[in-house]
Amino acid sequence: MLTAKEIRESFKSFFNSKGHQIVPSAPMVIKDDPTLMFTNAGMNQFKDIILGNVPARYKRVADSQKCLRVSGKHNDLEEVGLDTYHHTMFEMLGNWSFGDYFKKEAIDWAWEYLVDILKIDPDRLYATVFEGYAPEGLERDNEAASYWEKHLPASHIINGNRKDNFWEMGDTGPCGPCSEIHIDLRSDAERAQIDGVTLVNESHPQVIEIWNLVFMQYNRKADGSLEPLPAKVIDTGMGFERLCMALQGKTSNYDTDVFQPIIGAIGQLCGKKYGEDRQADIAMRVIADHVRTIAFSITDGQLPSNAKAGYVIRRILRRAVRYGYTFLGQHQAFIYTLIPTLIDTMGDAYPELISQKILIEKVIKEEEESFLRTLATGMKLLDKVMADTKEAGMDCINGKDAFTLYDTYGFPLDLTELILKENGLSVDTKEFDAQMQQQKERARNAAAIETGDWVVVKEGEPRFIGYDFTECDAEILRYRKIK
Ligand code: ATP
Ligand code: MG
Ligand code: MG
Ligand code: MG
Structure with missing residues (x-):
């Protein structure tokens, strides 16, 4: 069984082998951003690169980022302790492409890492795909779906709505569809009773989201309209403690060696x-x-x-x-x-x-x-x-x-x-x-x-x-x- 330490290292070494520069976690406390008190996602420290304010030193980076979700857009405090998979502070494993690779590699590598390297049973994995949003003329993310289809049967590729599957940095700025990987950790007997697909995104403690792959391909302008983003960005985030739970055969993050x-x-x-x-x-x-x-x-x-x-x-x-x-x-x-x-x-x-x-x-x-x-x-x-x-x-x-x-x-x-x-x-x-x-x-x-x-x-x-x-x-x- 892999220890937490080995799992963290394996993530970094996998993405390093795919040409990513491994960078340190940014501090969890943010002192120079009036909109944010604490780092709540891996992408925070790259915000200026994503917005095009500063050039990217590396086009591919990966890290494990200390995150805190107790205020603002993400506040999980009231869940913590009551459920077994939301923390106030957690580590987010992430890989980024700043104007380099896009959906295909992001999806193929996520799959390769989980299934080929970590040996997670593919039968237990589900991927969600943005279903589209007619009022904004947004279509289903068929491109992402086509890459998932190489790995997953159609029954494990699930349409997701704007709330779960369209990511926006704020009222304006980079945004785009995302695909989330969910894992069904229930026992075989339980799985035989209810198909995991119906439990995805339903706050089931053992059918949980582990990895969010965000495909930033639009820029939202002040008038609300969307234009294509000149340099597309991949931004992924995987819950480290949840991954440890999956790999250590547990059904609660608190049962892991973390x-x-x-x-x-x-x-x-x-x-x-x-x-x-x-x-x-x-x-x-x-x-x-x-x-x-x-x-x-x-x-x-x-x-x-x-x-x-x-x-x-x-x-x-x-x-x-x-x-x-x-x-x-x-x-x-x-x-x-x-x-x-x-x-x-x-x-x-x-x-x-x-x-x-x-x-x-x-x-x-x-x-x-x-x-x-x-x-x-x-x-x-x-x-x-x-x-x-x-x-x-x-x-x-x-x-x-x-x-x-x-x-x-x-x-x-x-x-x-x-x-x-x-x-x-x-x-x-x-x-x-x-x-x-x-x-x-x-x-x-x-x-x-x-x-x-x-x-x-x-x-x-x-x-x-x-x-x-x-x-x-x-x-x-x-x-x-x-x-
Ligand atoms: P959830 O729906 O479970 O609240 P999320 O959609 O809010 O997760 P994202 O913003 O997509 O989470 O973050 C990327 C990943 O970080 C998630 O897929 C999950 O594995 C992990 N994660 C998110 N919030 C927490 C938390 N409070 N504690 C531990 N891990 C978390
Ligand atoms: Mg959340
Ligand atoms: Mg979610
Ligand atoms: Mg998510």
Whole structure:
């Protein structure tokens, strides 16, 4: 069985053998792009080449890119831990052609790598193809389909809609159809019951997308029309942890050697065994996932803080602490003690973890301790509020109480809602929002100095004074709307 390390290397060496320059991962934290806080796809670091702003040094490149999907267009945070194949931070394996090869090679090499090199059973693979979009005069991507037909039977080539199979960088700029490779990892018995084709793109945990091949062939102009792109681009991205799951015969990313050492370490710390209790398992997955995110954010220059990107990271860390506190009985700081295990598994590929070990541990430990103090006090209040609410025969807590928890104890509303949900209760969000509005007014009138868990004190710095004020909180609002 190939180890994660061998799989990462095999990808690079395969594309190197096809004339690709292997480049390092760009930092996960982005400091110079107002539209993006974190790298969320392999193509980010090549954006200027794709837009034609800078020439490509190499026409073919490949890499493994650290990605984070917790804000903006891609936000998987709420899935993480609950499902077994979305992470906050993950590695995206990718190969690119800047005005060099196009669909044929991209498809043939993807196939060669998965089937000839890695020996994945072709019977378990599916490819999606853009079905076309009449309002824009876009036709089905028959070209891609014709290349897939050399490898796959027609029944495994599936039409996909604009949402899944047409990629756009933004409102304007390069765009084009894509083909996604999906893999069916169910047992033979299960596969005999329902054809995998019906499960593709249906969020089935074992029939999942592993590789997206994007064919940028158009440029969308400001008036919305499309023109052919002078230098066509291939941009592919494959989920490394998902590939490891497929190759190691597992049905969850967390069962691979990417995560098992950390899961094992968490289990040992809290005296639990992974796989025995659903809630504890979720908590272990959340922590195993989040510790990577936080460690890599720190190495890449983003410490937890009260505003913007730093606040996103703080929220992720606090989510991990909260799960440990509630479901694993961890009332002391412990996440920082997982760093040596993380270094054992990822330090080879990402030596920045080794060189910054002390900083990572120190920052995480301090964050954990500070949040645990607030958490303990806030939990007491919330327990009382919940008991009082139930005693009064109601199933919805007062928005004012939720606001006090938020304002005084640093409980984000989503955290309060999560705890309430587990107790069969909800919160009056209208009242909460009204309180928030009043708070904003007060904040506006207040003197520059404020103290409290969520507030940056110094004048002149961005101040976090409420959820509506930070970039990441568009996400919380989105989350609330969905529910
Ligand atoms: P999904 O539909 O599973 O959310 P996606 O279509 O959003 O994936 P892409 O933007 O196409 O993903 O990214 C390329 C590849 O990166 C995907 O095919 C998948 O293997 C992997 N990937 C995407 N999001 C995640 C994530 N949150 N965690 C782990 N791997 C991911
Ligand atoms: Mg997604
Ligand atoms: Mg998808
Ligand atoms: Mg995709």
